[in-house]
Amino acid sequence: GENVEQHPSTLSVQEGDSAVIKCTYSDSASNYFPWYKQELGKGPQLIIDIRSNVGEKKDQRIAVTLNKTAKHFSLHITETQPEDSAVYFCAASKGNQFYFGTGTSLTVIP
Amino acid sequence: GAGVSQSPSNKVTEKGKDVELRCDPISGHTALYWYRQRLGQGLEFLIYFQGNSAPDKSGLPSDRFSAERTGESVSTLTIQRTQQEDSAVYLCASSSRDRVIYGYTFGSGTRLTVV
Numbered sequence: 001g002e003n004v005e006q007h008p009s010t011l012s013v014q015e016g017d018s019a020v021i022k023c024t025y026s027d028s029a030s031n032y033f034p035w036y037k038q039e040l041g042k043g044p045q046l047i048i049d050i051r052s053n054v055g056e057k058k059d060q061r062i063a064v065t066l067n068k069t070a071k072h073f074s075l076h077i078t079e080t081q082p083e084d085s086a087v088y089f090c091a092a093s094k095g096n097q098f099y100f101g102t103g104t105s106l107t108v109i110p
Numbered sequence: 111g112a113g114v115s116q117s118p119s120n121k122v123t124e125k126g127k128d129v130e131l132r133c134d135p136i137s138g139h140t141a142l143y144w145y146r147q148r149l150g151q152g153l154e155f156l157i158y159f160q161g162n163s164a165p166d167k168s169g170l171p172s173d174r175f176s177a178e179r180t181g182e183s184v185s186t187l188t189i190q191r192t193q194q195e196d197s198a199v200y201l202c203a204s205s206s207r208d209r210v211i212y213g214y215t216f217g218s219g220t221r222l223t224v225v
Binding site for chain 2: 036041042043045089096097102103
């Protein structure tokens, strides 16, 4: 099966700085890579995703990059704000099931 | 409904009792998933329903866990003879047939505490 690893497990940044979260996956057949943001007491919310035929995708302050050869993908958040503080999960999928990373707890310090 | 609805939001139960958790998916979503999230950990797949097909139960941790879904409607996750290690947030997610385009939509979860 698929194995997704996510790093770091915790990340603290100053407001306005950038944050980068990295994930690796094991199954080269995986073709869809979503990122989820989970705020305290809420379910995960999809924030951005990328498919295997694309190397980079950007949506305002967030971007995702994918390196299929190395089997890793990353989430980049620029100009971080306190409301970006949350747990972020990456996932990899090639079929009906998603395999999630273990999460990164991001704290943005005002 | 507008989102995935789960009930109850919180459940405290005594060890050994049975519990039933409910998930109302987004109307029209054919796929429904249950995940377990232990404190400070990632999402652990439990079971997957797709329309009227046989469910993928490969993630259920023991025979104390079972789930049902009738057609494309409500699903219930039942945990029998609860143990303290069952304490976790149980998340339900649904997706449309165009899963790759829209991804999952998660509910807010049921926080289960076994005392």
